[in-house]
Amino acid sequence: MNPTLEAQLLQQATGGDQAALSRLLQSHQKRLYNVALRMVSNRDDAAEVTQDAMVKIIEHIGDFQGKARVGTWMVRIVMNQCISHLRKRKLRGTTSLDDAPDDQMAALRNQLADSREPDLESSVQTRELIGHLHAAMGQLEEPFRAVLVLRDIDEMDYDQIGDVLEIPVGTVKSRLFRARLALRQAMTKLLPTTLPSNEP
């Protein structure tokens, strides 16, 4: 969204204009939903989390002080909601990524393959890679998953990630490195034969 228009909508929204707030949320909904989707790895859960986060945004838009960009602020709320959701899910002991329905994974793989892969062989490879990447992401601890989602899916810089996760930039870098390492280890476990391991 045009930053000027966004600032204008934000001003109207904080002034109580519900229509402006609705437009603002509309413009960010895809981004927020995708952050939630990569975090919780389930479409229904992602929709629920996004909806809950949006309700919180509506309730607290008056508290937004403009220290960060409004998008970053919204992502922070979504991220907090995701982490809360994941913890609850962990407590309930339900739904790990390994148990994710095949159709959801397949849809993602197909979509990716159709849009990115020119030939069959690489398409299959990519599907496999994405599938395992998805599963490996699900095995990561929440802080690692969060930093990877923000960095690679939402393409935030270190400062923005620090704002969202409320940690210093140094911690962001350290956590990102460890997250990449953990992801690689998870991938190696999932693909011991098809992908080369770290051992020479």
Add this chain to the structure above:
Amino acid sequence: MTEAYDENLILAYVEGDLPPAEQRDFKLTLMKDPKLRRLVEQMAEDRQALRGMPDEDAPPDLMEAIDLHLERQMLLSPSAAQPIVSPDDHRRFKLVRVGSFAAMAAMLLLGVGLMYQTLRDMESPPPAGSPGSPGFPGSPSASRVAQRQLAAEMDGDAERKADEPAGPPLAMAPQQERRREAPPEDLTGKRDLDGRMGLDLPSAAPTAPAPTLTPADEPTLTETATETEQPAAQSMAKIAVIEDIASPPATIIENQTMSQARPATDAVAPLPQANEASGIVGGMGTVASATPPGVPSVPPGAMAPPAPSAYSLFGSTAALATQPPRNLAIIVTAHDPTKAYQSLLAWCERHHASIRFDSRRNQDADDVAELFAAGERKRVAVTFDAELFPRLLDLFQGSPRMESTLVREPRGLRNRSMDSIDFADLIYRATVVDPASLELPPESKMTLQVVIRSPWMNHAPERFEPDARD
């Protein structure tokens, strides 16, 4: 393996943040260390793959639900309709507050000054018999003396009267003399209220007698399904959770009737048509009442349309036709709606739940007694921790006065928050709802719309026979 290496350097290389010179150096390092090279390459591949994952479109109903929430917030909460306070407003309020304090301080100073002036006037000896002199009737010192003497008289301490220190003789105050002969009424009254005189007083606020109905006198209810399940002798109230808070009584009846013959997901007739078709007249709770059909009353502060032509919450059927999945509606049909409402209020207080009566918070139950007596049904929105939902169900269905509980999720909405409950297929009855079976997510709020009404509202005028009660 990586402990021996510089994390920041590896990360910067993978992220492409290294300056060209350092990048060249690091590549040389990688050439010498195949193990590290493999790892770095794989991390870069993972990064690339993650970044290449395509974004998905958000579900189309996501924004619909949010827009509905915005509309509902605007409709239900007058405060939400007011502009959100901005920092500028804060500053302005601060100024106003400072101004108010200054005005109060000025008033206080003025008052002190006047008091000081009055005291000074009193200190200067006025002419005898003039206003302000101690013996003048009504002067402060005379009043004090009179009170002391009255107290002494009541305690039977005659000597104390004689030893009364300063002050002019009582003969100088004829009015006081009269007061001595007959104790003032206000003081007597005080003693009465304090109970020192041992008088039995009637209760301060006589409560309106609750309508007592014998089972035989109960009007025939149209919800035959619930009647067949519970003996009429126990039936005092009914609870039904319906699709929409905006549904009228007629819809509720139809809803329950339909639930016997058809699946729970059957459509509910549009509200106004159903009401007209069934000829249901609300407000039949009082025999002498000529209350018009039970259109919900709209409080002055509510965001209401000018005339609620249909049965809808503040006239906004469209906005409330579908609720977010957590928002369920319960219809409580109670022979004593005030008591049901008081129970709900007490429950909310006990569980720190917020309750909103129409647009006003924490409505006193006494205030609505008259409205209930007039046969109007009342709505409240209760917001509480979702995990308390079984307890709230207990509140209503745990009472022997309750006939049945009917719970239904708003039709056409996915149940996202309560995965473990498929509300679309659930019809809970009072005898079968097991609160333990409700696995609700902890720490999440849910809002329940509760409609409390009188059972008489279900009856067409010709079926209501007040004479049979006499």
